[in-house]
Amino acid sequence: MTVQAAIALDVPATILAADPLDAAARVWPDVLIGRPDSLDDLLRLAERCALVTFDHELVDPAQLRELERRGFLLRPAAATMAVARDKLQQRARFGAAGLPVPAFRAAHTADEIGRFAGEHGWPVVVKARRGGYDGRGVMVVADAAGAAAAVERYRDSLPVLVEEHVPLERELAVLVARSPSGEMVAYPVFETVQRDGMCVEVVAPAPASEQLTREATDLGRRIALLVDAVGILAIEMFVDRAGRLLINEIAARPHNSGHLTIDAAATSQFENHLRAILDLPLGPAHLLVPAAVMVNVVATTDESTADGLAEALAVEGARVHLYGKQRRPGRKIGHVTVVGEDLDDVRRRARQAAARLSGEPATMRA
Ligand SMILES: Nc1ncnc2c1ncn2[C@@H]1O[C@H](COP(=O)(O)OP(=O)(O)OP(=O)(O)O)[C@@H](O)[C@H]1O
Ligand SMILES: [Mg+2]
Numbered sequence: 001m002t003v004q005a006a007i008a009l010d011v012p013a014t015i016l017a018a019d020p021l022d023a024a025a026r027v028w029p030d031v032l033i034g035r036p037d038s039l040d041d042l043l044r045l046a047e048r049c050a051l052v053t054f055d056h057e058l059v060d061p062a063q064l065r066e067l068e069r070r071g072f073l074l075r076p077a078a079a080t081m082a083v084a085r086d087k088l089q090q091r092a093r094f095g096a097a098g099l100p101v102p103a104f105r106a107a108h109t110a111d112e113i114g115r116f117a118g119e120h121g122w123p124v125v126v127k128a129r130r131g132g133y134d135g136r137g138v139m140v141v142a143d144a145a146g147a148a149a150a151v152e153r154y155r156d157s158l159p160v161l162v163e164e165h166v167p168l169e170r171e172l173a174v175l176v177a178r179s180p181s182g183e184m185v186a187y188p189v190f191e192t193v194q195r196d197g198m199c200v201e202v203v204a205p206a207p208a209s210e211q212l213t214r215e216a217t218d219l220g221r222r223i224a225l226l227v228d229a230v231g232i233l234a235i236e237m238f239v240d241r242a243g244r245l246l247i248n249e250i251a252a253r254p255h256n257s258g259h260l261t262i263d264a265a266a267t268s269q270f271e272n273h274l275r276a277i278l279d280l281p282l283g284p285a286h287l288l289v290p291a292a293v294m295v296n297v298v299a300t301t302d303e304s305t306a307d308g309l310a311e312a313l314a315v316e317g318a319r320v321h322l323y324g325k326q327r328r329p330g331r332k333i334g335h336v337t338v339v340g341e342d343l344d345d346v347r348r349r350a351r352q353a354a355a356r357l358s359g360e361p362a363t364m365r366a
Helices: 002-009 023-026 039-048 061-069 078-084 088-097 112-119 144-153 210-226 269-277 308-313 343-358
Strands: 015-017 030-032 104-107 125-127 137-141 160-164 170-177 185-186 189-195 197-205 231-240 245-251 291-298 319-322 333-339
Touching: 002 269, 015 023, 015 039, 023 030, 030 039, 039 061, 061 078, 078 088, 078 170, 078 245, 088 104, 088 160, 088 245, 104 112, 112 125, 112 144, 112 160, 125 144, 137 144, 170 210, 170 269, 185 210, 185 245, 197 343, 210 231, 231 269, 291 343, 308 319, 308 333, 308 343, 333 343
Parallel strands: 015 030
Antiparallel strands: 104 160, 125 137, 125 160, 170 185, 170 189, 170 231, 189 197, 197 291, 231 245, 291 333, 319 333
16 A cells, blocks of 8 residues: 555555565565565665665664664664564653653563552453564453463563553554654544454544543653654544543554555545655645445455455445455454545445455345
8 A cells, every 4th residue: 555655646555475475565666575674685776776764663673773873864763663672661761751651661571460450450451562463462361360360371472561451441552653754743533433353443533522632642752752753653642431542552664553544534644644745845634525434354264255356346435455365364464444424334335345344244244
């Protein structure tokens, strides 16, 4: 999707992909095959490029610092990526800056998790510091046995992050684009809906009060300054049942919560990411429609259903984005956005089209 934006702006790009069958590598001629955590491969990439940017956090901050030491330009910088990669560092940095974060602690042992729970109550949430996605590094832990299981599961990345289990009212995402010269635009606040820790749906604008929306946007802008973001910065936030706004985590790149900006906003997050890292004027970030809903297409089987696409496109207004990914049950392989006047109507149609693409048998679809 970043490449699609690069085409329109005639921005030449080289992609570092781990496998020639990776989605981006299959549609772009200028690809280097290599690993994002290999200094040699990163150097091969950086030597060909005026600057390097990121599509995920599976990089080693020490290697990124080494690139900078050798004079290569990273946007965002290695220091920003180091924070974005590490949930414990995020809690510590934002908490120390006086920003609202859930109660948290670093824990090396099940006993330490138990002591934290003694102070804050069970259940607690135990997270791998890094490498998690789609809820894969997150465990809700209800007792001492669960704490032991969590420490065992994350034993290669100790300490773990243990935090209070926040009673969620809803979850929000704030997307900010910021350029090196300091220009910044914030998208309207979106609501994200998670199932089993995985984002399944994004709603724009978020059904939240004007005051909460303003608070969330201000918080997003402060975080962008704090981590010296360049490009898109996505900030995931919790709203608890008392109306309290808390920072969950950040991503220093285009993010799933912003995919609907392709079809619903004046400038997509992907284009604004490119504009920002190239220090070009940023595009306006407002919504062009009263309501937009994005639903992720999550594969339910290994097989593709030949008629799924036609069925999805038969849903009025369904804008289909498939990623060319191999199907595996539980894997995100695309998304559908529907825009319109009425949120409920738009949501219903987006869900319907996404279900048709996910491979669910027709009898199971709502
Ligand atoms: N402390 C918490 N209290 C309540 N729910 C939580 C807490 N932490 C995480 N969750 C739930 O789990 C989801 C995933 O958590 P988190 O964002 O940390 O994981 P992730 O796997 O990194 O997600 P992503 O797919 O966004 O990278 C959250 O969106 C939220 O729904
Ligand atoms: Mg998350």
